[in-house]
Amino acid sequence: MNYTETYERYLRSAEEAIQNTCRRMEFHPSVLGESMRYSLLAGGKRIRPVLFFAVCDALGADAKQESDFAVALECIHTYSLIHDDLPAMDNDDFRRGKPSNHKVFGEANAILAGDALLSFAFDLLLAACERGPRQRAAARCLSRAAGAEGMIAGQSADLYFSEHGASESDLLELYRNKTARLLSAPVEMGAILADGDTAAAREFGEALGILFQMTDDLLDEKGESAKVGKTLGKDKAENKLTCVRIYGLERSEDLADQYAERCTKAILKLAGENEFFLSLIKSVRSRDH
Amino acid sequence: MNYTETYERYLRSAEEAIQNTCRRMEFHPSVLGESMRYSLLAGGKRIRPVLFFAVCDALGADAKQESDFAVALECIHTYSLIHDDLPAMDNDDFRRGKPSNHKVFGEANAILAGDALLSFAFDLLLAACERGPRQRAAARCLSRAAGAEGMIAGQSADLYFSEHGASESDLLELYRNKTARLLSAPVEMGAILADGDTAAAREFGEALGILFQMTDDLLDEKGESAKVGKTLGKDKAENKLTCVRIYGLERSEDLADQYAERCTKAILKLAGENEFFLSLIKSVRSRDH
Numbered sequence: 001m002n003y004t005e006t007y008e009r010y011l012r013s014a015e016e017a018i019q020n021t022c023r024r025m026e027f028h029p030s031v032l033g034e035s036m037r038y039s040l041l042a043g044g045k046r047i048r049p050v051l052f053f054a055v056c057d058a059l060g061a062d063a064k065q066e067s068d069f070a071v072a073l074e075c076i077h078t079y080s081l082i083h084d085d086l087p088a089m090d091n092d093d094f095r096r097g098k099p100s101n102h103k104v105f106g107e108a109n110a111i112l113a114g115d116a117l118l119s120f121a122f123d124l125l126l127a128a129c130e131r132g133p134r135q136r137a138a139a140r141c142l143s144r145a146a147g148a149e150g151m152i153a154g155q156s157a158d159l160y161f162s163e164h165g166a167s168e169s170d171l172l173e174l175y176r177n178k179t180a181r182l183l184s185a186p187v188e189m190g191a192i193l194a195d196g197d198t199a200a201a202r203e204f205g206e207a208l209g210i211l212f213q214m215t216d217d218l219l220d221e222k223g224e225s226a227k228v229g230k231t232l233g234k235d236k237a238e239n240k241l242t243c244v245r246i247y248g249l250e251r252s253e254d255l256a257d258q259y260a261e262r263c264t265k266a267i268l269k270l271a272g273e274n275e276f277f278l279s280l281i282k283s284v285r286s287r288d289h
Numbered sequence: 290m291n292y293t294e295t296y297e298r299y300l301r302s303a304e305e306a307i308q309n310t311c312r313r314m315e316f317h318p319s320v321l322g323e324s325m326r327y328s329l330l331a332g333g334k335r336i337r338p339v340l341f342f343a344v345c346d347a348l349g350a351d352a353k354q355e356s357d358f359a360v361a362l363e364c365i366h367t368y369s370l371i372h373d374d375l376p377a378m379d380n381d382d383f384r385r386g387k388p389s390n391h392k393v394f395g396e397a398n399a400i401l402a403g404d405a406l407l408s409f410a411f412d413l414l415l416a417a418c419e420r421g422p423r424q425r426a427a428a429r430c431l432s433r434a435a436g437a438e439g440m441i442a443g444q445s446a447d448l449y450f451s452e453h454g455a456s457e458s459d460l461l462e463l464y465r466n467k468t469a470r471l472l473s474a475p476v477e478m479g480a481i482l483a484d485g486d487t488a489a490a491r492e493f494g495e496a497l498g499i500l501f502q503m504t505d506d507l508l509d510e511k512g513e514s515a516k517v518g519k520t521l522g523k524d525k526a527e528n529k530l531t532c533v534r535i536y537g538l539e540r541s542e543d544l545a546d547q548y549a550e551r552c553t554k555a556i557l558k559l560a561g562e563n564e565f566f567l568s569l570i571k572s573v574r575s576r577d578h
Contacts, residue, residue, distance in 0.1 A: 027437050027445070028446070028462070029445055029446055031449060032437055032442060032445040079404075083400055083401075086377075088395075088396035088397045089397050106377075109445065111375065111377060111400070112444055112448075115368075115372060115403075115407065116436065116441045118404065118407055118408065119407065119411075119435055119436035119437060119441060120436060120437055122408075122411040122415075123429070123432045123433065125411075125415060126411075126414060126425070126428050126429050129418040130422075130425060136415070136418055139415050139418075143408065143411060143412045143415050144412065146408055147405065147408035147409060148321055148322070148405035148409055149316060152401055152404055152405045153317060153318075155401055156316070156318055156320060156401050156405075157317070157318055159397050160318040160320060161318075173317070
């Protein structure tokens with residue numbers, strides 16, 4: 001099976017798990033569940049669940065039995081997008097080519113949909129805690145990656161440094177928290193569940209996350225992003241911190257190559273079966289997927 | 290020790306636990322921790338942690354060892370207030386006599402402070418899960434009370450019914466979800482940790498929560514609320530659903546008496562030592578505290 005076929009297989013597992021869980025998102029009044037599902041089912045590459053399934057497979061954890069971790073990851077990612085898109089934050093009217101949550105359901109409902117998805121994700125994690133100590137460690141790992149010492153610190157830093165300016169090290173810390181922690185979490189969780197090398201997992205996951213954010217910035221800068229609504233709200237775009245703005249285009253490309261190299265070294269340590277991941281690294285570096 | 294002294298003692302335990310935990314809320318950039326602590330340390334009656342400590346004491350759970358549940362309760366209550374006060378929600382400029390979170394830190398930071406407090410609360414719960422099955426059950430109880438089938442459903446219903454109008458049963462369901470679930474959670478958690486009568490705990494907690502919301506509405510209606518900033522943003526106050534608006538003043542007072550009676554019956558089932566709770570019920574009914 002080639003890279004694309006394997007990615008598609010993991011993507012189908014992710015979609016299936018997400019859709020099965022969505023059936024439980026029926027609340028009264030119905031608008032709450034509708035707004036949660038609207039954003040959760042809006043598609044995307046599902047890279048976090050895909051990474052989780054791939055690492056479980058490569059290291060020997062039972063991905064199917066642990067699929068609620070994949071769903072929790074996507075719920076947390078989705079809540080962060082809903083809140084990010086709000087007028088007070090990035091003020092984005094579109095997300096993945098569709099009107100953003102608050103454009104459809106209003107700001108108040110969008111705030112609650114985000115809160116509810118975050119709460120729902122943690123409820124899945126708490127339920128998984130019954131299964132054993134590895135599951136409890138995996139749940140803690142995601143919790144720390146998503147919280148005030150992880151993703152939310154990154155979002156806060158994004159606000160702060162966009163206003164006050166950032167040094168090179170500020171930008172890297174911002175990338176690590178805002179993007180890399182939640183991309184590393186599925187890799188680390190898979191390693192925890194399989195009793196694998198968690199240090200190598202974190203090395204790979206964080207380097208991949210930083211690479212992901214850098215190539216995102218490079219795409220934006222080179223105007224190659226074809227995705228409607230992927231661009232920032234106009235009023236915020238001017239101040240947006242990107243690696244290109246801090247390092248210049250050439251050094252950013254060099255840095256991206258360095259992070260791709262780091263990913264490669266770490267994955268060789270982490271997993272014997274690493275073909276899929278080596279292709280994934282190339283795909284993220286070149287953004288050809 | 291009389292009722293007030295006992296309340297003060299539990300309140301001190303709550304403040305101590307909250308302040309100890311706040312020391313860990315140091316993140317980079319510092320504004321994130323500052324905004325979290327600003328609201329978490331704004332005082333208030335801390336009725337949820339107080340109830341938790343009181344029930345643990347009465348039923349024989351080790352309240353001191355389980356105090357992170359009390360902190361998690363207050364973090365969740367505080368996040369809900371921060372998000373509720375946002376311009377898109379109730380648009381309140383003041384909370385407990387102080388400018389609300391978004392007036393001090395801006396809307397974007399307030400959204401993140403709320404997200405971070407919710408995440409922090411769940412991280413405390415996940416850490417508690419290591420201690421054993423009772424702690425895991427208590428954590429799940431709080432998670433369900435706070436999430437999309439509990440408090441958030443209530444907030445969503447509040448938005449919905451304020452716009453579309455509500456029947457008597459809609460209002461009671463709204464009260465149960467918006468207020469009673471999170472007031473019942475500390476009672477139920479204490480009972481779970483002490484291996485007590487969880488059905489009686491829920492009966493008491495939910496009736497107390499509904500009583501609490503009703504007497505709040507009655508106070509508002511009678512204009513006796515002395516608390517600055519306790520009133521709703523003006524643009525929302527007109528549509529606000531209250532029991533007085535649905536049932537009229539007299540029937541609301543009757544209903545409040547009925548719920549106080551239910552509380553009393555349930556607490557007699559739940560706890561042998563119930564003096565404190567009987568006084569608490571009277572105090573919530575008359576709002577003299």
